[in-house]
Amino acid sequence: MLHMSGGLVDADKVSQCLQLLQSSSPSYLLLSSLDAARAQLSENPRSFDEPVAMALETKEQLRIIPGVSVLDLSSFFSDFPAMDPLRITLSASDLHLSGYEADDILAEEHQIVSELVGTQAVTFAVNLGTRWKDVQNLVQSAKHLSEKYFSAKEYRFGKHNYVRSPLDKFTVKLTPREAFFTKKRRVRIEDSLGEICGELICPYPPGIPVLIPGEVVTQNSLSYLINVRDQGMTISGAADGELNSIMYGDDNQ
Incomplete structure (x- = not known):
């Protein structure tokens, strides 16, 4: 729900953006719930x-x-x-x-x-x-x-050592289009170092892809994915939702 007030935002520009982004079939249940929430706050501004x-x-x-x-x-x-x-x-x-x-x-x-x-x-x-x-x-x-x-002496992290998402250094061997259409094979995730990823692998949260089609699997990305997989993080995009394996492409085809 967008609230337009004053002249800070160009209403015509917002309308143009909405034409590109909004659904042609909005959820009217969601819209009505938003309006009901607005009405409730209007009637009782201090309800929160x-x-x-x-x-x-x-x-x-x-x-x-x-x-x-x-x-x-x-x-x-x-x-x-x-x-x-x-x-x-x-x-x-x-x-x-x-x-x-x-x-x-x-x-x-x-x-x-x-x-x-x-x-x-x-x-x-x-x-x-x-x-x-x-x-x-x-x-x-x-x-x-x-x-x-808190007072336990045993260091319980074990395999749960935290690593930053490896988004700073990456190498791309194929374009996403090339990787999408190339013939793919499945490989165990532990054996995927140096392979060309053939799918989008996106842990959630934060919902940012760690690997995209055409990107080379590095040690940082591999360690991060195994780490978050073992912690039970939801993985979207991968054919194997449990991330025991990934699809990789061949750049020689």
């Missing part, structure tokens, strides 16, 4: 005061738990203007837990369902239906994680 206060108080309680860190504006190197106050993003890396491990424990042992999980963090959403006892359950569950894992 309690959820926002609830989220802020919860973040303060979580910050003092040993081994648990909370994402805030100070976490960014750039001048980030603002963050959604209704999102609570936790990192349990000081507890030697990946985001996936922490998420599994919270879901299975404490029945807390996250909104989004990544290799290093878990995000929770506070909304109009959230109750104080719900956020207190999150705080108590985080305390249990701290008590169980």
